Amino acid sequence: MAKPLKIALVILGLFVTLVVVAAVGLVMTFDPNDYRAEIESIVEEETGRDLAMRGDLELSIFPWLGVETNDVVLGNAEGFGPDPFAEIGYFGVSIRLLPLLDKQIQIGTVRLDGMRLNLARDASGQTNWDDLIAASEAEDTEPEEPPAPSTETGFEITNLAVEAIEIDDAAVTWRDDSTGQRVALSDFSLSTGRISANATHPIPVSSRFVVSLSQPATTLTIDLVAKLAADTDAGQFTLDNLRLEGTAEGDAVPAGKQQFTVATSAQLDQPAGVAKLTELTVQAAGITLKGTADATELNGEAPQLSGQLVAERFNPRSVLRALAIEPPATEDNSVLQSATLDARFSAGGTSAEIRQLTLTLDDTTLTGTAGVQDFERQALAFDLDVDRINLDRYLPPPTESPETTDTDEPQGGDINEIELPLDVLAGLNVDGRFAIAELQASGMTFNDATLRVQGKPGQPLQQSLTAKAYGGDVSIENRVAGAADASPTYRFQGSLDELLFGNLLQDLVDKDWLQGKGLVTYDLTSQGRTVGDLRRHLSGTLQFGLSDGAIKGIDISRVLTAAESKLRGESTEAQAGGETRFNRFGGSMTLKNGVAKTTDFSAGADQFTLAAKGSVNLVSMELDYQLNPVLTAAPGGSRLDALVGKPIPVTVTGPVTSPKVRVDVKSLLRAEADERIEAEKEELRQKAEEERARLEEKVEAEKERAREKLRDRLGDFLQRGTDQSTEQTTTEPADGGG
Structure with a gap:
């Protein structure tokens, strides 16, 4: 802002020069037009620029000493094209004569019409006012000779006042060839009330102007009114009742056009380095923001800013529509209807913080703090609390979709x-x-x-x-x-x-x-x-253990019933659905490269046990599991007695969302056949054993009968021998006596 102000002072100095020269001409010849060439020469000598005064200088004498001119052109700097640096359509100023006797300068209304100012920067970074600034600084640094001693009091100004300033139809253009940016200030008008040095009474100010930017293509139309009080000696300035109304248009503006209003008051104490912004109100797109701000340490190296910003209750849906943004479709149409904001902030040269934040959205309240602790390191910190929120209310409503497939992939793309x-x-x-x-x-x-x-x-x-x-x-x-x-x-x-x-x-x-x-x-x-x-x-481990629950989608009793029916030759398929209750359920998974394998899964209930092993492919979300339920007791009223104690192979395959359950009948039949063969073998072994025992018993009986016959015959033989011996003993004495 310093350079544009310097330019304005240079231009104002030119106008003052005109007034002084005109006053001299009035005193000496009363025809200032005779000095136009001299004025042009002085300007060219001081600035190196051509000055063309194409209009006449007109004077008024009493009670005002005034001068007017029109059609004044100041040339541009070398290398910035043929367009003039500045043009003035009309300029007029007058000074009341009689107050000069009391060392007072009372200037009437200063009028400036049709001013055109062309500012530019070339691709190398040079501007078309650098030469004016250099000339001014050179003049300021010239050594001054000390004034000669004098006993005269001199002409000391005790009061300076300007009745009013009226600027109409002014325009300023800015062309930056280094960035390609173009900015134009047009239709500028300014009107003030009475201005006096160090006056504390407020000065009414009103202005209207249009600002156009090329990047992005945007046009701002501004109207403002305010009251300004300035105590230049004390360095204190007050801006009261500022009200700015504007319209923004362009491709970069939401909905192509937006209206806004800003109202505030401000105070600046330059020596103390403090400023205050009060009663700030900003209205745009259906939102009203109110706030205050305090700035301190403005004269130091680390200015500080603090304040509060409050957004009165507004309707977010209405705000979005005002910005030409269609509100999102939500499951609950009652959301996005109410919001408020209350933020107390502080900022410095290296950090900024919202020290106290309260944000409401519908029936949700967020409170806490947030900020950037270090701009250079972009160190973010926050501590936020929310009382309650139902995010599902803000999701899009469910839409009718085609029949689901056997994958979990979203319609229109691969989730992977x-x-x-x-x-x-x-x-x-x-x-x-x-x-x-x-x-x-x-x-x-x-x-x-x-x-x-x-x-x-x-x-x-x-x-x-x-x-x-x-x-x-x-x-x-x-x-x-x-x-x-x-x-x-x-x-x-x-x-x-x-x-x-x-x-x-x-x-x-x-x-x-x-x-x-x-x-x-x-x-x-x-x-x-x-x-x-x-x-x-994805790799690693996962352990799980549950109790007193159920596996949904698989009814082990139904599966086993189908298995039993197939064993009897009936064409019954195992159907998915139902549930299997358990009192223990657990195991672990080992994951490697996106495949989760289970080898130790087990579950149990009052009438069965269940073991399982298999895997889940987490990329395709496909199952491949082998279940082995075993009945420990047949459910009442079932025909599953034949399956008690027998493992029944069951496969679970396919997408996680719709798995297929099959009983491995072949394995079941093979196991049943093996069991029957073993039973028949056992029966044959038992029959052979019984026959062997019967034969052994028969042989023993035959042996016993043979032994009995042998004993009988031996007894008969021994009996006959005894009888013969007895007979011989009896007959021998009779023969000896004869």
Whole structure:
């Protein structure tokens, strides 16, 4: 602003020169036109510019000493083209004569019409007023001879006053060849009331002008009124009741055209280096902003600014429409209807802060602090609290879509090709906390959620989230390193403790897959710049354990019934649906390059046990699992007694959103056949054993009968021998007596 002011003073000096020369001509010859050539020569000598006074100089004598002229042209600097530097259509000024006797200068109305000022900067950075400034500075630095001693009092001005200043049809153009920017001030008019030196009474000021910019193409039309009071000796200035009304038009202006109003009052104490802005009101696009501001240390190297800005209640939808922005379609049409703002701020040369912020949107209130702690390092800090918000109310309403496919890919594109917002994270210097007492998002409900974000350039960006949800506690730690690299790395750690997982999954993906309460912990890493990269490189471990719940979509009893029917030769398929209750459910997953494998899954209930192994491809979201349910007891009223204790192979394959459940009948039949063969073998072994025992018993009986016969015969033989011996003994004495 210093250089344009210098230019204005130079031009004003030229006009004063005209007045002085005209006064001299009046005294000496009373025909100032005889001195036009001399005036032009003096100007050329002082500035190096050509001055052409094409109109006549006209004088008035009493009671005003006045001079008027028109059609004055001042040439441009060398190298800036043929257009004149300045033109004046009409200039007139007069001084009251009689007050001069009292050493008072009372100037009448100063009129300036049709002024044209062409300012320019060439491609090298030189301006077409550099020579005027250099000439003025050279004159200021010329050594002055000390005044000769004098006993005369001299002509000391005790009072200077200007009745009014009237400027009409003025224009200033600015051309910057180094940037290509063009700025034009046109249709400028200015009107003031009485101006006097060091007067404390307010001076009414009114002005109207049009400003046009080429980059971007914008036109501003401004009307303003104000009252200005200035005590130049004390360096105190007051601007009261400023009211500015304007219109902005152009391609860069929302809706092509906007109207705005600014009203305020201001005070400046230059020696103290303080300024104050009061009663500020800004109205535009249906928003009314009110505020105050205080500036201190204006004379020092570190000026400070503080204040308050308040937005009265407004309708965000109406504001968007005023800006030619169609309000977003929302699930709940009652949102985006009411908002307010109250911010108390402070700023200095190196930092800026909103020290106290209160923002409301519909039935949500945000409070806290936020700021830039260091402009050079772009160090952001915030500490914000929200009482409650339902983000789902602000989402687009559901739309009718074609029949769902067996994938989870969005219509119109591959989710794996979505770029992650890493450019926002690269080089982020932040330390912040964001807490929400009650949050609903994607159908999920959280309480006492607190997000903390910390990161510095060249260091990993860390985020932690804690919350209470679904009857349990959520604790999540994420880290992103090398966000600006070709392949940034990630680490995800967390635990979901005592959560009701059925309610969580229902709200999260609108799928009732699982019911139960338990614990999930995970520690995962990945890398890449897209969702697909993140999925493909996901590795780590995940453990889970639930109790007293159910697996939804698979009814093990129904599957086993179908298996039993097939064993009996009936054509019955296992149908998906239903549920399988369990009292324990758990296992772990090992993830490597986007594939999650399970080898130790087990579940149990009162009448069955379940083991499983398999994998989930997280890129294609495809399942490939082998389940092995085993009945420990047949449900009452079922025909499953034949399956008790037998593992039934069940496969679960296909998309996660619609898995296919099949019973491996071949394996089941093979196992059944093997079991029958073993049973028949056992029966044959038993029959052979029985026959062997019978034969052995028969042989033993035959042996016993043979032994009996042998004993009988031996007894008979021994009996006969005894009888013969007895007979011989009896007959021998009779023979000896004869």
